[in-house]
Amino acid sequence: MNDSTPATPSAADSPDLVHVMLGECSAADADAVFDVLAAHFDSDRADDVPGRREGPRPATWTGSFRVDHAPDEVDGVVLAGQVTADLQGGPVAVDRLHRTLAAAFAVEKAGSAAGDQEVDVQLRLTNA
8 A cells, every 4th residue: 555545444446435325224324334343444424423414314324334254253243223335336245244244243134236337235133
């Protein structure tokens, strides 16, 4: 890595970059999920709260993570309710992030779509 390479995710075409959108949950549960991910992967969120978008649908929280490794250990986390997580990125990185979430929460795969270079996966997270 040279001095001009950013330490946080920013390269949209990186196979290690996963965009995460959380919805249908409380702000506290969104924070809990992002805290797990930020403990293991570089993020564009740093120490800030997750980005929040309001619109005609319920609030969503967004963040991007550089998922360039599989964490050794992931602690379980308690959620107040269910969280819907949409993951978008390279297949290997999305799989690593999915496995990280599955170590911290009970995960049900709700849907997926695959393209040439990218996959989209929707998960439902609850308490393990």
